[in-house]
Amino acid sequence: MEESLSTPPGPTLGVEEEFLLVDGYTGEPAPHGPEVVEAARRRFGVELDLELATEQVEAKTPVCHNLDDVRRQLHGLRQVTAETAHSLGYRLLAVGTPPVGGPDTQTSNGKRYHRLTDDYRLLATEQSICGCHVHVAVPDLETAVQVCNHVRPWLPVLGTLTANSPFTRGRDSGYASWRTVVWSRWPGAGPPPYFESAAHYESTCDMLLTSGAARDRQMIYWDVRPSAHLPTVEVRIADVASTVDEAVLLAALVRALVATALADLGRGLPAPRVPTEVLRAATWRAARDGVEGLSLDVLSGNLVPARLLLDRLLHRVRDHMDGADLAVVRQVLSTMDLNGGGAARQRRAFARAGRISDVLDQLASDTMSGSETWTGGPFRHTA
Numbered sequence: 001m002e003e004s005l006s007t008p009p010g011p012t013l014g015v016e017e018e019f020l021l022v023d024g025y026t027g028e029p030a031p032h033g034p035e036v037v038e039a040a041r042r043r044f045g046v047e048l049d050l051e052l053a054t055e056q057v058e059a060k061t062p063v064c065h066n067l068d069d070v071r072r073q074l075h076g077l078r079q080v081t082a083e084t085a086h087s088l089g090y091r092l093l094a095v096g097t098p099p100v101g102g103p104d105t106q107t108s109n110g111k112r113y114h115r116l117t118d119d120y121r122l123l124a125t126e127q128s129i130c131g132c133h134v135h136v137a138v139p140d141l142e143t144a145v146q147v148c149n150h151v152r153p154w155l156p157v158l159g160t161l162t163a164n165s166p167f168t169r170g171r172d173s174g175y176a177s178w179r180t181v182v183w184s185r186w187p188g189a190g191p192p193p194y195f196e197s198a199a200h201y202e203s204t205c206d207m208l209l210t211s212g213a214a215r216d217r218q219m220i221y222w223d224v225r226p227s228a229h230l231p232t233v234e235v236r237i238a239d240v241a242s243t244v245d246e247a248v249l250l251a252a253l254v255r256a257l258v259a260t261a262l263a264d265l266g267r268g269l270p271a272p273r274v275p276t277e278v279l280r281a282a283t284w285r286a287a288r289d290g291v292e293g294l295s296l297d298v299l300s301g302n303l304v305p306a307r308l309l310l311d312r313l314l315h316r317v318r319d320h321m322d323g324a325d326l327a328v329v330r331q332v333l334s335t336m337d338l339n340g341g342g343a344a345r346q347r348r349a350f351a352r353a354g355r356i357s358d359v360l361d362q363l364a365s366d367t368m369s370g371s372e373t374w375t376g377g378p379f380r381h382t383a
């Protein structure tokens with residue numbers, strides 16, 4: 001089918017990115033998120049958010065209408081956050097898990113965070129992971145639930161795109177996304193069930209709340225879900241992308257998947273009923289191998305190259321991208337084919353001399369890729 005520049009614009013979208021703050025000298029996690037949030041508000045008028053772990057901050061774009069909006073907002077938010085952190089003696093890293101430092105973390109103040117620590121105990125105190133969430137607008141809850149059904153089979157493929165957390169506690173975990181493994185321990189995390197209706201979705205949420213597996217709707221952490229507070233479908237499977245370009249790639253494919261699902265719903269086409277256990281196995285394999293390895297094709301049950309599944313995903317959604325979006329996706333994928341994904345670049349940096357400090361420097365460089373004004377120096381960590 002010919003690609004056309006006249007493809008209608010897709011639904012509006014927004015992106016949320018979580019970042020790690022580290023000590024500018026050692027690279028250890030720096031539990032100073034509240035200071036950075038306050039300083040960014042005071043210096044730039046930018047509202048960042050706190051996370052459960054105090055060494056994290058979250059940046060959210062406003063509603064975006066196209067990929068240029070997304071790219072501009074992400075670059076600006078990373079720039080402000082990094083400059084604010086640097087002014088306080090910290091560095092900002094877009095990475096799924098802290099490459100150095102132990103698993104225990106300080107938790108943020110506030111009644112909600114204290115309750116999470118009381119209820120979930122060691123899970124909460126080891127919750128120092130950074131993800132990327134893409135929101136795409138949908139008209140209502142019933143539509144959102146059905147769109148999630150259509151997106152489900154592609155979740156592991158999306159997970160390979162930004163796999164960006166191979167190192168933990170100063171050593172290679174053997175996984176491209178160790179964050180995915182850590183995150184999977186939460187009772188409300190992972191691939192969602194197939195839902196027959198909004199009522200089925202609501203009753204399942206009520207069960208999780210009654211059991212204590214979730215305290216509220218925001219703690220239902222499925223890899224795709226109707227947002228608990230916005231009229232959107234929220235895809236949550238990804239590590240925070242190492243670069244803005246890779247975050248834009250993720251956003252482009254998620255929006256096109258949602259647009260494709262909306263079109264299928266309009267034609268009365270059902271979503272594949274992929275069993276949750278198959279999705280869970282595929283998610284694990286995607287976390288282990290990343291974009292350079294093998295992935296489980298959830299429809300055939302076969303292991304195939306992850307890159308092949310990305311091509312199939314692009315073929316699936318390309319009719320719901322305009323020519324500019326399609327060009328962006330192909331360009332970023334081509335760059336990843338040449339340079340590797342985030343996890344591969346970290347491992348290549350480590351392989352040069354066996355120093356975790358080189359990994360930290362690679363991450364710092366990737367985080368601010370495309371920012372001409374960044375002047376932060378290299379890490380001096382010697383582990």
